[in-house]
Amino acid sequence: MVDLKENIQFIKGVGPARVKLLNKLNIFTLEDIITYFPRDYEDRGIYKKINELNVGDIACFKAVAISKPTVARIKKNMTITKVIVRDETGSALLTWFNQDYVKNQIYGAEEYTFYGKVQKKIGDRVEISAPIFDKEGENKNTGKIIPLYPLTNGMTQNVIRGIIENALKLCDNSFEDFLPDWILKEYDICNLSFAINNIHFPEESKDFLKARKRVAFQELLILQLGLLNLKERGKIEDIGISFDKNENIEEFLNTLPFKLTNAQMRAWNEIKKDMESNKAMNRLVQGDVGSGKTIVACMAMYKAVKNGYQASMMAPTAILATQHYENISKLLEPFGIKCALFTSALTKKQKEQLLQQLKNGEIDIAIGTHALIEENIEFKNVGLVITDEQHRFGVRQRSKLSSKGEKVDTLVMTATPIPRTLALILYGDLDISIIDELPPGRQKIDTYAVKKNMENRINDFIRKEIKSGRQAYIVCPLVEESDLSDLKSVEAMFEHYKNVFPDLKVEFLHGKMKNKEKDEIMSTFKDGKIDILISTTVIEVGVDVPNATLMIVENAERFGLAQLHQLRGRVGRGKYKSYCILKYDSNSDIVKQRMNIMQETNDGFVISEEDLKLRGPGDFFGTMQHGVPEFKVANLFTDMDILKEAQECSKKLLANDPLLKMPENAGIKAKIADLFSEKLEL
Ligand code: ADP
Ligand code: MG
Numbered sequence: 048m049v050d051l052k053e054n055i056q057f058i059k060g061v062g063p064a065r066v067k068l069l070n071k072l073n074i075f076t077l078e079d080i081i082t083y084f085p086r087d088y089e090d091r092g093i094y095k096k097i098n099e100l101n102v103g104d105i106a107c108f109k110a111v112a113i114s115k116p117t118v119a120r121i122k123k124n125m126t127i128t129k130v131i132v133r134d135e136t137g138s139a140l141l142t143w144f145n146q147d148y149v150k151n152q153i154y155g156a157e158e159y160t161f162y163g164k165v166q167k168k169i170g171d172r173v174e175i176s177a178p179i180f181d182k183e184g185e186n187k188n189t190g191k192i193i194p195l196y197p198l199t200n201g202m203t204q205n206v207i208r209g210i211i212e213n214a215l216k217l218c219d220n221s222f223e224d225f226l227p228d229w230i231l232k233e234y235d236i237c238n239l240s241f242a243i244n245n246i247h248f249p250e251e252s253k254d255f256l257k258a259r260k261r262v263a264f265q266e267l268l269i270l271q272l273g274l275l276n277l278k279e280r281g282k283i284e285d286i287g288i289s290f291d292k293n294e295n296i297e298e299f300l301n302t303l304p305f306k307l308t309n310a311q312m313r314a315w316n317e318i319k320k321d322m323e324s325n326k327a328m329n330r331l332v333q334g335d336v337g338s339g340k341t342i343v344a345c346m347a348m349y350k351a352v353k354n355g356y357q358a359s360m361m362a363p364t365a366i367l368a369t370q371h372y373e374n375i376s377k378l379l380e381p382f383g384i385k386c387a388l389f390t391s392a393l394t395k396k397q398k399e400q401l402l403q404q405l406k407n408g409e410i411d412i413a414i415g416t417h418a419l420i421e422e423n424i425e426f427k428n429v430g431l432v433i434t435d436e437q438h439r440f441g442v443r444q445r446s447k448l449s450s451k452g453e454k455v456d457t458l459v460m461t462a463t464p465i466p467r468t469l470a471l472i473l474y475g476d477l478d479i480s481i482i483d484e485l486p487p488g489r490q491k492i493d494t495y496a497v498k499k500n501m502e503n504r505i506n507d508f509i510r511k512e513i514k515s516g517r518q519a520y521i522v523c524p525l526v527e528e529s530d531l532s533d534l535k536s537v538e539a540m541f542e543h544y545k546n547v548f549p550d551l552k553v554e555f556l557h558g559k560m561k562n563k564e565k566d567e568i569m570s571t572f573k574d575g576k577i578d579i580l581i582s583t584t585v586i587e588v589g590v591d592v593p594n595a596t597l598m599i600v601e602n603a604e605r606f607g608l609a610q611l612h613q614l615r616g617r618v619g620r621g622k623y624k625s626y627c628i629l630k631y632d633s634n635s636d637i638v639k640q641r642m643n644i645m646q647e648t649n650d651g652f653v654i655s656e657e658d659l660k661l662r663g664p665g666d667f668f669g670t671m672q673h674g675v676p677e678f679k680v681a682n683l684f685t686d687m688d689i690l691k692e693a694q695e696c697s698k699k700l701l702a703n704d705p706l707l708k709m710p711e712n713a714g715i716k717a718k719i720a721d722l723f724s725e726k727l728e729l
Contacts, residue, residue, distance in 0.1 A: 057217075081211070082679065097110065132159070141178055164176075225239070241254075271472055272719055288430050299382065303378075333470070348360070358432070359419055379412065392563055468694065469690075489619065490624055491649060522598070557583045580595075604633045612654050
């Protein structure tokens with residue numbers, strides 16, 4: 048059996064120059080090259096007769112050359128090689144520019160297989176430029192499905208294909224399958240040798256699909272098992288802080304003007320249990336916008352501080368961090384808990400003072416932006432770290448905050464509702480609490496999807512709301528005028544609305560402004576001194592202005608549903624009836640369906656499921672920005688069915704063999720170790 052860790056230089060056809068090129072592609076070992084999968088395939092396996100070929104067809108046909116090709120010079124730097132070939136149904140004129148060598152590769156009266164795109168057809172004669180061809184019986188480049196690999200400068204498809212062919216020959220199907228037999232049977236998975244051979248060189252597309260399924264399945268299975276294993280191991284190994292049981296949370300709850308919802312209570316109890324146990328907490332709290340995650344976070348911080356520890360909470364924007372600071376300090380300072388705000392807006396002197404107080408323990412709770420993970424931030428004894436709007440941060444930032452203390456408890460919060468299956472693979476290392484209930488008395492936000500021609504009526508409506516004392520947001524998709532000039536930019540939109548409402552106070556806000564400017568505008572809006580705030584999605588996260596009752600979204604078709612739902616959550620935060628108006632400019636059915644979903648439901652989970660179904664691959668995750676694992680073959684989006692099978696399979700495996708100690712699972716265990724030591728920084 049060959050050693051898959053063998054250097055690629057032992058493969059036939061790989062000399063020092065090619066070793067260098069392959070290294071550039073991150074290919075070092077035999078294993079690397081046989082798992083260097085095609086990025087695409089070209090099906091050169093469709094045969095036609097010449098008279099069946101039509102202009103635009105791309106196909107193979109067998110034909111005999113009437114005579115040797117001729118070469119003619121047509122311009123100073125250009126030659127043309129021509130040959131006429133025929134089969135029993137017609138003839139074809141084949142031409143190549145500047146490829147004189149073709150004349151020595153085609154002989155009269157011999158048969159070849161040609162593959163190319165038909166340019167012209169006159170009667171039974173077709174014309175094809177630069178077809179690819181093979182001698183009869185050779186079929187190197189034609190007559191089959193051809194893999195296309197990602198390349199680097201100096202490497203060609205033919206060369207890498209040849210190398211992979213040789214590598215596979217060297218391996219001679221001696222792959223040891225690391226998946227136990229029962230898995231192959233139960234999930235209808237082909238064996239590893241078949242998969243590897245057919246993902247490179249499938250005879251037929253059904254073989255390719257089988258091979259692809261196997262590879263996607265194993266990628267998803269290994270990642271899922273690894274994440275679950277990590278979680279279990281964390282529970283055993285990571286001895287964390289055991290917070291005391293007897294802080295008096297009632298004392299805190301009694302000062303709130305409301306009662307917790309059942310869902311908040313449930314999440315709290317899960318957090319409390321984690322905090323009191325001696326394992327380090329790693330918990331995600333998922334809850335729709337407005338479901339009241341902040342209070343729950345506050346309770347956890349209260350508990351941590353009452354136990355003599357510090358706590359910290361990180362938010363993605365200065366606006367949001369400031370808002371958290373204001374709310375939380377109001378709630379906790381009556382209990383002698385000192386909060387401080389860390390953003391980049393601090394002066395050097397202020398910052399130095401705060402750093403000092405944080406280090407000596409005068410500050411109990413540090414709230415802030417990324418500023419909290421800077422090198423010079425030191426705590427006296429932080430015991431709990433919280434990340435708000437987790438989807439805006441990467442795994443690395445999350446763990447950086449946690450590394451400010453020893454074995455701290457970690458809580459992450461997100462308002463992006465993610466279907467359970469996906470959450471398991473995106474946040475597989477976290478325990479999940481879901482707050483699936485809004486506080487009572489919340490009014491439904493009426494949502495209307497309208498087309499451009501309703502503009503005047505909408506403007507009248509905006510004016511009416513503002514005259515009765517309310518405020519409005521208008522959100523548009525882009526920051527600057529760009530090639531997509533049909534999309535109005537924030538500034539152009541600002542000019543537009545200033546003209547429409549000359550008597551109202553209109554302002555704008557976008558991500559490219561300085562933080563200080565943004566904060567100023569936001570707080571002026573909060574104080575009610577701006578009627579209409581035009582903005583990009585920077586206001587998407589967490590900001591609370593109860594007097595704002597109107598959310599208008601321009602070009603709503605350009606947003607993901609989950610994102611629209613977040614935007615909608617900016618209104619309806621006070622006692623007034625609120626509205627969301629989605630202006631869209633499209634006749635597509637999909638757009639209409641998506642707008643309908645927004646009109647019909649306020650449930651973030653339903654919306655995200657639908658969003659997943661309706662949007663193209665990648666878009667859904669595009670709005671989540673971070674933390675999506677990379678696969679060679681699997682696609683979380685299109686392979687949802689395979690993901691579900693892999694998840695079911697990982698549960699079964701672990702139920703039988705929780706620590707993967709059985710010999711039949713040794714191969715799987717090794718794969719997990721491979722993946723996690725190199726790729727996942729957790
Ligand atoms: P999110 O989950 O979007 O972060 P917040 O924590 O900002 O939501 O809460 C939204 C609003 O609801 C806040 O004004 C908060 O004070 C209020 N709130 C939270 N929990 C309750 C509750 N149980 N009953 C009534 N209002 C609540
Ligand atoms: Mg929030």
